[in-house]
Amino acid sequence: MRTNLFHTVLLSIFLCMVCCTAQSQEIRNRKPAVPAVKQADSTKLPSVQLPVAGNVAITDTIKPAVDTIKPKKKGLDGIVKRKATDYEKIDQKKKELTLYNEAELYYKDIELKAGVIIMNYEKDEVYAGRIKDSLGNYSQYPYFKQGANVVEADSIHFNTVTKKARVWNSRTDQGEFRVKAEITKKENDSVIFMKNAIFTTSKNIDNPEYYFKASKIKLVPGQKVVVGPTNMWIANVPTPLGIPFAFFPTSDKAESGLLVPSYGDSNNRGYYLQNGGYYLALSDYYDLSVTGDYYTNGSYGLRFQSDYAKRYSFNGNVNIRFENLVTSERGLPDYARTKNYNIQWSHSQDSKANPNSRFSASVNLGSSTYYRQSINTANVGSSLNNTLQSSVSYSKTFQTVPQVNISLSATHSQNTNTKVINMTLPTLQASVDRIFPFAPADAPKKGFIKNINLQYNLRGENRILTTDSLFFKPEMFRDARSGLQHTIPLSTNFKIFKYFSVSAGTNYQETWVMNTIDKSVVNDTVVTKDVKGFDAFRTYNFSSSIGTTIYGTFNFGEDKKIQAIRHVMRPSVSYSYTPSFEKYYDTYQLDNTGTQYKEYTRFEGGIFGAPGLGYSNNIGLSVNNTFEAKVRNDDENAKDSEPKKVMLLNNLNFTTSYNIAADSLAWSPLRVSAGTNLFKEKMNINFGATLDPYAIDNSGRRIDMYNIDNGGSLFRLTSANVTLNYSLSSTDGDGNKKDENSQTAKNGGRTDDLFGVGTDLSDSRQSLFKDEDEEGTEKKDKSEGGFFNAKLPWNLNLAYSLTYNNNARERRITGSSLMVSGNLDITPKWKMGFSSGYDFVQQGVTFTQLRFERDLLSWRMDFNWVPFGNNTYWGFFIGIKSSVLSDIKYDKRQVPDRAVGQ
Template identity: 60%
Template sequence: MTKGIPSYIFTKIGFKALQANNPYILLMLILLLSPLFLLAQETPVKQPLNIAAQRDSTQVPVSELLPEVQIRDSIIANNILTDSIQQTDSIVRDTVPKKKKGFLDDQIKYKAKDYQKTVRSENKIYLYNEAEVYYQDTELKAGIIVIDYEKKEVYAGRIKDSTGTLTQAPYFKQGSNIVEPDSIRYNFDTQKALIWNSRSEQTVGGEMNVFAEMTKKENDSVYFLYEGKLTTSKNLDDPEYYIRVRKAKFVPKKKVIAGFSNMYIADVPTPIAVPFAYFPMSEKSSESGLIFPTFGEINDRGYFLQNGGYYFAVSDYFDLAVLGDYYTNGSYGFRTETNYAVRYRFRGNFNFRFENLVQGQKGFPDYSRGTTYNIQWSHSQDTKSNPNSRFSASVNLGSSRYYKDSYNQINTGNFMNNTLSSSVSYSKSFPGYPAVNLSVTATHSQNTNTEVINMTLPTLQASVERIYPFAPKSGIKKGFFQNINFQYNLRAENRFQTTDSLFFKKEMFETAKTGFRHSIPVSTNFKIMKYLSVSTSVNYDEVWQLKTIKRNDYDEELGEAPIDTINGFDRFGQYNFSASLGTTLYGTFLFKEGKKIQAIRHVIRPSVSYGYTPGFDQYYDQYIANEEGDVRDYTRFEGGVYGTPGRGNSNNIGISISNTLEAKVVDKDTTATEPKKITLLNNLNFSTSYNIAADSLPWSPLRVTGGIPLFDNKMTVNFGATLDPYAIDNSGRRIEKYNIDNGGSLFRLTNANLTTSYTLSSKSFKGSGIDRKTDNTSSGGRDDDLFGTNQDFSDGRMFPDDEDEDEEEEETKFYGASLPWDLRLAYSMTYSNANRQNEISNNSLMFSGNVELSPKWKVGVSSGYDFKNKGFSFTQLRFERDLESWRMNFSWTPFGTRNSWYFFIGIKSSMLSDLKWEKRRAPDRNL
């Protein structure tokens, strides 16, 4: 048995009932009798032993007899240590020693700012002002803390400051669970607690806050709440809304199971209530569960339930949402949406949407039924996962009328762009010398107006690195001979052209066109007289086809010249030669000292090129085209993927001049040591060509393009014009006569175009303002909001809570006289005069702007004006209201074929996103 040492603690507990009025007499009796008492306790049957008594060299520390606390106050520590007595035990230590267990399993560490007081008569320690207690994984901070080491309990509460206000509310943390109550009573042994007016932050990112008037902590994983509140509000003292639960079972980081619950807004009860409720609060980013549908009414489809379904949190790398719609007129739809990601390897998402659309009533003339679908897939690979191979996908294909007919979204950007496109590619590089690059790509392009689909499935490309056979192994390649190089390129396509109704049907594959193109370019470059750069190249192309045609002579019975399709391998080859000569000329004009403009530099890059392509008449045949006996030429390679062999010699001389105008000006920054460079004229280009082998009209039109940067390169005005030197006849055809000889000017302006765009905001002038970000490109829209903002009603990310702490802090400031704003402008003008029509065929201005009227109010407009047709283009008005935990949004298209409006109000938190109300009028699909 372990030897005992008498102490004041044991004395107090053992003789508490023997307290007398005179404490000194009682103290003397205790000191005289306590050794006998303790000895009798340890050896109840005393027998003589023939073993000599030995002095015990082991002294039991006072920390094993006192509560396991860490004493920081030196005065208290000295008093306690003075009462401890060292004693020699005459009993031999047992062969199986048992260590006496202390009151607690670990040390209690504590401290306080004002004072720490131990009251021995009460077995309590008092801590006041900024008190802190630490025990194992438990942390407690409060204004006042009382430790009862007899009951193994701790009490914590608030204290009053100089104004009488209660401050320093307790902060209780056990493991990863945090509770902030008004007061708490906690037992170190059982780990049970009673908590008054508690507050706990739950779920990933701290979305949900749990309040309760009284909380009973049963163990580490179970709490019982009485009169609780659940809210995602950031205003913890006065939440703008909450869900009141009368009684609830709370499992931190997992769930809350409650009885009757209803919502309060501004402390006013609402009729939104349920007899029982379940709130998942997993530490994971998401959990499987039901997705509550949206209900409403659409005139031509009746009442509906939309976007209801189930969310499957399959794993940390993959999830799946299955959603569905139902309308009382018989229409329905379903969608599957999934996201996947593997860190440092790849990530992506896949969406499939299908809708069965019923219009009108069966038996009536306006009745119609049809189906639409849409497939979206996005995949990106981390560049570091495999540097030699890469797989990527960007797919958006489906019914051409999906974005027009779908009631689940209003995608104006896609509706006005009229194009869907997709690309899935895999590339592989084989390092070494020479390196080989290989890629396989499937592409898709779809016009939603004509419903024509062009697809390549697949496209194979292979290339061998450029090889210099005569270059030295080290050093710079010099001269014509050392710069000779060649490479090999292969491109193969399996191309389809079809329509919506035949997509991926038998007829689509019957019209497939397959072709292979081998290209071997051989080139070199060198300098003449140091300033003239010369480059020459010879290119050989070999084209393979698996289908050719044969045109037969005119058949009187058929009334046409029939065409036979011949399946089988066939090929043709062609080659060409090209050379170019160019240089760069610099001209600088210097201004006098003290001028704002110090110098202007003009850079001219003239170039002359020559190209020769012989005719390949051997690949052409003749046939009788009609009953009149007209003989026409054709080639059996017509309709191939890579065109037909060239016919007739092409002997062209090309001339081009590129101009750049720059200036050096004095920098406004007085600390700058160098002048500032600005661009006055950006790439003013002139280009034309002359065909030596042409029988007539050898000169091609002169093409002029350029750009003028403005406002410190924030805006560029791009322009272009086509100037024809030849005149035209009354039918608009070019004739062998110069325009100047026909009574006109040197050149005839046939067309011209001008485009520009500019973005302005309050940041442009004051360095602050709103930075509005839009993403309409996922479904084929624009990367701005000139066509308005798209609305996908099935996407829960439609109104994300994108405010961060910095924005919240900035919103508390006064705006003063300025309002954050942004404005985008896009102007386009086209002039046409190819046939003396002398008209502006297009002249339109598009604009989009947003203004923050207050820290919580945003209004915006997207519109445009067509100066030719004198009318407004697509117009959208919108406003947003930030309601702290809620968000309100309204968008309205007041006129046009896309006339519609949409209103939404709901909780921003994804956890309670089903608490919302929305109403909308969709565009008229009959138009």
């Protein structure tokens, strides 16, 4: 082995030596050497002799400049996340990344999904396209998202650095617009150019029901869309509607702009333009809409509406409306001119803004005839309302011991029939929380002594009584009345005999007023003189009550359908005593003989009433009853077999009183009331009756004789009323939902459809029907296919009212009316509704309204018709739902001919 190793090494050395070049006694020719010429270094600084002071050497601080321009970094400057189903390929020579089939690429703020993706990270370019499936059909279209911009296309080619791109058959959303273009060129993040594009508000951009076709478009994302010659297409058919150019704002923020009016004609005011004006987007917190109407006979109207809100603080809206109405022609006998106005203000504070103080407002005031004569409302529910009410209040709680509450408010109540207005400007209320002087704060309060508590309440008012014609004039403040009322209630409660609850208390009141009266007779006429100045009176009373609760159960057996009935009875007896305060009464002479006098109090007509002359000593009796049943549960799908509780009577109440101090007619009428819900609480029934134990004479006056002693029954039925409400629907809900935020509700009208649905003439894009789905969600198609098995949502509301009167033996039904309203989805896109009724006493049909609506996807069409009555009206509307194209519409209506004084 060693011999072989030696020969192997020797042979290797020999072979290496043979491979070397061998030259013997010869020198190869070499080229002549070129002498090196020393060049002057131009980068060196000239030598400078610096002076030396003493032994201190001065160092040259001038250094050569450093080049700050860094060479361009090659390759990627961000993390690339990728995914593909078939394969991923990286070509380092071409600097390319290829993803195929369900490819996904995430790079910086770019999200890209497509069938195939090719990324050249040296040129900073990305290509994305679709692929063909096994049948030859294209699929997996590119989806590109950068920031908030989303583009869907057939193919995309863009640069990640310059942001430039070219897109084929792109589909993108810009605000409420959906845009599709044949070729799209993206210059940067701010400007996009499109060729042969269509834009629409339809949800289906590939097959829209309508669109606008433009040869070229300039798009600034989030700001505007500028188009060249544009033509409108409906159902892929061109229409004559076209414009040479157009500008559409697409900003996410509100923008100011013109509001295009609607036109039409009326019978007695001529042609008109309605709801034209200007919208002002003043800030992110509030806006202002100024609109107006004009009629060719000189009538006009102005409206100012503002909505405001601040998150976690407050929100509200203000609506001011004014109308100058002209009827007929000047010089004719029926010529009239009137001015109407209405002011609405709603403000609510977020509970999280300040837990110890709160400000709220609900204002609805104006002319009593506004809703009956307005040229811009078609809301019968509001016109039938006889009361306008307002309230503005501020309250604050002081977290002291005891707690103190203070509130300041202004109220307004207006009767639109009598045109009488009651206002308080302002009302001050203050209260101190209950104080238990005989019980420690941390100890339980049991017994008569420990439960003794007292409070202090203060109420101050400045009350104004005026009329519609004097409102906002100096005369309305002339007869204002002011006063303060102090109240100190002292009460306690305890139990006796374990089952009886007793409460007792006394109430002390001191009233301060700034207005009193003085009465006298002048020439046989009573003259009342208003006396200005401070005055006061003091009253007190005592009250107590004792009550208990009695339970009774009637068992019928568990094998019965109705297993048991439970009766809960709450009887109570109360006592109240109020003395006579004759010291506050004076007399005045009725005639010159000096024999006839009449008593009166100078506090008569005060804002807090007047002290009583006669004392009362009343005993009150009341019995409250409830009945409920335990019913066997026969539902096989029920999770348990527990019986169900069904309420038979929500309440059955009997109330009366007896005045011990009265010398006659001591018993007050017995009041009976009852209420219940039937048919899974869909039917609500309420009943009330008044039973008088005393008889009446031939003139209809009550006499001090029991009715049973006068040949009658124990009680005489003097009045009765029954109300019934029934709601049916195709679902298990409550039928038609109530809209508490509707304009009808804000005006004080009914929130259901029994008096019709109010039409907002200022915005006809709003639906006449209440959707069961949440706002902003797409309405679901509830049909299951076919004709007979289609589910058609519907609801029906019934209301019946009956009133009976027998005060003076008239035995007459004074009111009997039936009202009905309903809504039906004839098809998933067709809706109809109606409201009507019949008055059985007047023997006539009540207000009737028919409503039809068609959902045309991006469009809406409706027809609203009141066929007969004093509020005859019809209106037809078809237009685009989107607010950005709300001016593309056809709105035709015939408003009621409002007459001044109607």
